[in-house]
Amino acid sequence: xxxxxxxxxxxxxxHNKRPRNFGELDDANHRAEGYNxxxxxxxxxxxxxxxxxxEDIRFKGSGCAISTASASLMTESLKGKSLxxxxxxxxxxxxxxxxxxxNGEKSEMGKLSVFQGVSEFPVRVKCATLAWHTLQAAIEDKxxxxxxx
Amino acid sequence: xxxxYDVAGHRPEVSPAxxxxxxxxxxxxxxxxxxxxxxxxxxxxxxxxxxxxxxDEMVRFYSQYNSNIHRGVHTLSQRATDAxxxxxxxxRAFLNAKETREIIFVRGTSEAINLVARSFVRPNLSAxxxxxxxxMEHHSNIVPxxxxxxxxxxxxxxxxxxxxxxLLLEEFERLLTPRTRLxxxxxxxxALGTVNPIRDVIRMSRKLxxxxxxxxxxxxxxxxxxxxELDCDFYAISGHKMYGPTGIxxxxxxxxxxxxxxxxxxxxDMITSVTFEKxxxxxxxxxxxxxxxxxxxxxxxxxxxDYINGIGKEVIAPYENQLLAYATEMIxxxxxxxxxxxxxxxxxVVSFVxxxxxxxxxxxxxxxxxxxxxxxxxxxxxxxxRFKVPATARASFALYNTREEIDALGRGLHHVIELFK
Numbered sequence: 176x177x178x179x180x181x182x183x184x185x186x187x188x189x190h191n192k193r194p195r196n197f198g199e200l201d202d203a204n205h206r207a208e209g210y211n212x213x214x215x216x217x218x219x220x221x222x223x224x225x226x227x228x229x230e231d232i233r234f235k236g237s238g239c240a241i242s243t244a245s246a247s248l249m250t251e252s253l254k255g256k257s258l259x260x261x262x263x264x265x266x267x268x269x270x271x272x273x274x275x276x277x278n279g280e281k282s283e284m285g286k287l288s289v290f291q292g293v294s295e296f297p298v299r300v301k302c303a304t305l306a307w308h309t310l311q312a313a314i315e316d317k318x319x320x321x322x323x324x
Numbered sequence: 325x326x327x328x329y330d331v332a333g334h335r336p337e338v339s340p341a342x343x344x345x346x347x348x349x350x351x352x353x354x355x356x357x358x359x360x361x362x363x364x365x366x367x368x369x370x371x372x373x374x375x376x377x378x379x380d381e382m383v384r385f386y387s388q389y390n391s392n393i394h395r396g397v398h399t400l401s402q403r404a405t406d407a408x409x410x411x412x413x414x415x416r417a418f419l420n421a422k423e424t425r426e427i428i429f430v431r432g433t434s435e436a437i438n439l440v441a442r443s444f445v446r447p448n449l450s451a452x453x454x455x456x457x458x459x460m461e462h463h464s465n466i467v468p469x470x471x472x473x474x475x476x477x478x479x480x481x482x483x484x485x486x487x488x489x490x491l492l493l494e495e496f497e498r499l500l501t502p503r504t505r506l507x508x509x510x511x512x513x514x515a516l517g518t519v520n521p522i523r524d525v526i527r528m529s530r531k532l533x534x535x536x537x538x539x540x541x542x543x544x545x546x547x548x549x550x551x552x553e554l555d556c557d558f559y560a561i562s563g564h565k566m567y568g569p570t571g572i573x574x575x576x577x578x579x580x581x582x583x584x585x586x587x588x589x590x591x592x593d594m595i596t597s598v599t600f601e602k603x604x605x606x607x608x609x610x611x612x613x614x615x616x617x618x619x620x621x622x623x624x625x626x627x628x629x630d631y632i633n634g635i636g637k638e639v640i641a642p643y644e645n646q647l648l649a650y651a652t653e654m655i656x657x658x659x660x661x662x663x664x665x666x667x668x669x670x671x672x673v674v675s676f677v678x679x680x681x682x683x684x685x686x687x688x689x690x691x692x693x694x695x696x697x698x699x700x701x702x703x704x705x706x707x708x709x710r711f712k713v714p715a716t717a718r719a720s721f722a723l724y725n726t727r728e729e730i731d732a733l734g735r736g737l738h739h740v741i742e743l744f745k
Contacts, residue, residue: 215714
């Protein structure tokens with residue numbers, strides 16, 4: 176069960192059960208929907224961007240533990256960040272879950288580093304990145320549903 | 325932790341005449357260790373494993389008589405042609421078709437359905453005509469018809485199902501009209517395991533002279549199929565879901581239909597003569613087999629049919645039904661489980677959801693225990709919609725599965741619950 180415990184860390188299980196920043200954001204000025212057709216996961220990301228800062232961020236949707244926890248932890252870690260910082264964090268996050276990041280990356284990622292276990296499960300990478308891709312689409316104001324496929 | 329049979333209080337009897345250990349030894353892949361545990365393969369509705377007999381026949385073809393079929397005068401070509409046509413004869417007997425020329429080799433059930441759509445239905449389809457399918461079809465028995473409807477302005481009608489996943493025959497009767505051009509329906513649902521009352525469907529359609537195509541992909545390994553007794557117009561199967569190789573399947577069609585249908589694809593072998601002015605098409609079945617066929621695949625499928633016949637569906641079916649009953653009892657006993665698809669007549673499949681745990685997470689945890697199940701929409705998104713679930717976990721069974729493997733599944737599901745509690 177070692178690899179499993181790496182994947183389903185306490186923090187992930189907790190955020191799956193009690194997702195933070197869950198629900199619509201009334202004064203959002205950006206939003207996008209994401210969909211993973213392989214497992215039916217859906218997520219909507221709501222953003223309030225002020226200047227180049229993410230002032231507020233919430234999400235709703237349904238999905239597996241990895242995608243729900245990833246969306247939840249993403250919202251927690253992005254509040255107050257500048258758009259440039261968001262891009263940097265997404266890049267690092269992607270490296271982390273695909274196993275391409277060094278340990279240096281991990282230390283700078285705070286709570287997001289709990290997703291390192293995903294790199295041992297290549298088919299679950301899309302679960303972890305769905306919310307992030309959807310965030311990207313919300314920032315860029317892409318219309319339509321963003322698919323992982 | 326309690327095992328399911330403690331919870332249930334008894335174990336359903338499994339026929340002692342069925343020597344599952346001997347059968348398992350025919351399947352080399354089953355000896356594997358996955359993540360340190362013996363492989364428990366419960367994804368048979370996606371594809372079945374192959375016995376050594378099938379693998380050997382295909383190796384024999386490639387190592388001893390590989391050559392192209394039908395026009396060669398040399399010895400190897402003659403041998404290959406004989407083996408290929410023997411496989412066709414085996415498929416005829418397997419489906420109890422009247423004539424071997426009613427057996428068309430195709431890539432699989434999807435291609436068979438597309439062939440019927442293009443060559444049988446399309447030429448006579450006009451705006452306002454209707455095609456009937458059911459609410460539990462695989463995408464491959466939905467999309468080809470949607471494509472035809474888009475091209476022609478015909479309408480796709482869907483027979484609804486009840487909460488158990490059973491076809492509503494009275495609704496079907498109401499859908500039949502003088503504009504109905506075809507009824508196309510699964511013998512067995514891949515997502516729910518429902519065995520459809522295809523005899524009734526065929527009888528009701530026949531009364532109005534409406535042709536019927538049966539998608540037999542999920543039935544072929546489990547149920548006895550007799551196309552003459554059924555009196556269906558077309559019946560389609562896939563080799564890889566019945567212990568044969570991928571990339572080969574069979575379309576059965578009544579001779580009078582096949583003879584009147586235009587070819588599906590143009591190419592070699594489907595013609596008798598070609599000039600730039602005029603091409604004369606070959607006779608059936610060759611008219612529908614353009615290009616060099618999947619010869620090794622057909623030979624492998626023939627070997628798979630021989631393998632099934634060697635055991636006998638009359639022995640396989642009761643064993644699998646006992647497995648299904650045992651698995652249903654076991655999975656139902658897991659706290660928080662809801663089984664999706666509880667039809668009175670089922671075969672081979674238990675689809676389920678577990679409260680608070682996404683199917684994808686169930687699949688990952690079970691895989692770490694060496695247990696292979698399917699998670700997702702099973703290429704049947706409208707069925708998921710009908711039951712208001714985004715996805716299910718699906719355990720599906722074959723003749724080599726055992727009660728011990730189902731016990732392992734039960735233990736695995738308890739691990740899932742512990743992890744996500």
